[in-house]
Amino acid sequence: MLRIYSVPVAVYCAKLRILLRYKSIAFEQLQPPGGYGSNEYRAIVPSGNLPAMIHDGFMLSDSEAIAEYLDEAFPDVPMLPDTIKLRAKAREFSRSHDTRLEPAVRAIYPQVAFATRDANAVKAGGALITKHLNSLGLLLSMNSFDTDRLWLCDCGFAVTFAWITAFEDTLGLSVEWPQNVRDYATRLQRFQVVADELADYKPAMDAYLEKAKSPQA
Numbered sequence: 201m202l203r204i205y206s207v208p209v210a211v212y213c214a215k216l217r218i219l220l221r222y223k224s225i226a227f228e229q230l231q232p233p234g235g236y237g238s239n240e241y242r243a244i245v246p247s248g249n250l251p252a253m254i255h256d257g258f259m260l261s262d263s264e265a266i267a268e269y270l271d272e273a274f275p276d277v278p279m280l281p282d283t284i285k286l287r288a289k290a291r292e293f294s295r296s297h298d299t300r301l302e303p304a305v306r307a308i309y310p311q312v313a314f315a316t317r318d319a320n321a322v323k324a325g326g327a328l329i330t331k332h333l334n335s336l337g338l339l340l341s342m343n344s345f346d347t348d349r350l351w352l353c354d355c356g357f358a359v360t361f362a363w364i365t366a367f368e369d370t371l372g373l374s375v376e377w378p379q380n381v382r383d384y385a386t387r388l389q390r391f392q393v394v395a396d397e398l399a400d401y402k403p404a405m406d407a408y409l410e411k412a413k414s415p416q417a
């Protein structure tokens with residue numbers, strides 16, 4: 201049995217669940233004992249991060265390491281391309297999500313609470329996200345992945361795009377989306393597993409965003 205340590209709002213857990221759904225891998229989710237970052241959880245998962253996986257007694261953390269492991273362990277529905285160069289490109293694409301776009305979006309979380317929000321920090325955050333979306337647009341324009349399939353590198357973007365849109369709606373975050381990035385976001389949502397995961401994930405996003413509301417609203 202495959203077990204995933206997770207909490208409902210965790211972005212990288214939602215990313216991983218898209219892959220698990222697409223590959224039809226059965227899994228069970230567990231709360232990290234003592235909460236993530238706790239000594240109890242670190243005794244199992246040294247980074248204290250989510251997600252982490254236990255597969256037949258084998259522990260692995262980091263969503264991308266887990267995703268690549270699962271792609272090899274459950275090869276029936278491959279989620280990495282079949283040539284060395286396209287696989288490398290897919291990894292470049294994944295890393296641009298995990299190390300660039302998502303961290304820029306994560307920097308907005310401290311600004312969610314209405315009571316302590318700094319409008320200048322939200323504005324600066326929007327500019328940084330726009331910069332990364334522009335880079336993504338350029339990367340996409342050079343991309344030759346089959347667009348009829350979902351790739352491992354698509355999973356994180358699907359979730360992060362949902363957060364950017366939620367921040368536009370709730371915080372008035374100002375972001376410019378290159379047209380091909382908008383088209384990419386729309387295309388990802390047409391995959392049933394992406395739509396299903398985002399629908400299941402939305403209550404956790406909404407609960408997190410409650411504190412964004414003005415007390416007068």
Ligand SMILES: N[C@@H](CCC(=O)N[C@@H](CS)C(=O)NCC(=O)O)C(=O)O
Pocket residue numbers: 209210211212213236237248249250251261262263264298
């Ligand atoms: N690059 C890591 C990022 C994981 C990550 O930042 N997870 C968040 C939850 S979405 C977390 O565990 N945050 C708590 C912490 O960093 O201590 C991955 O892909 O797994």
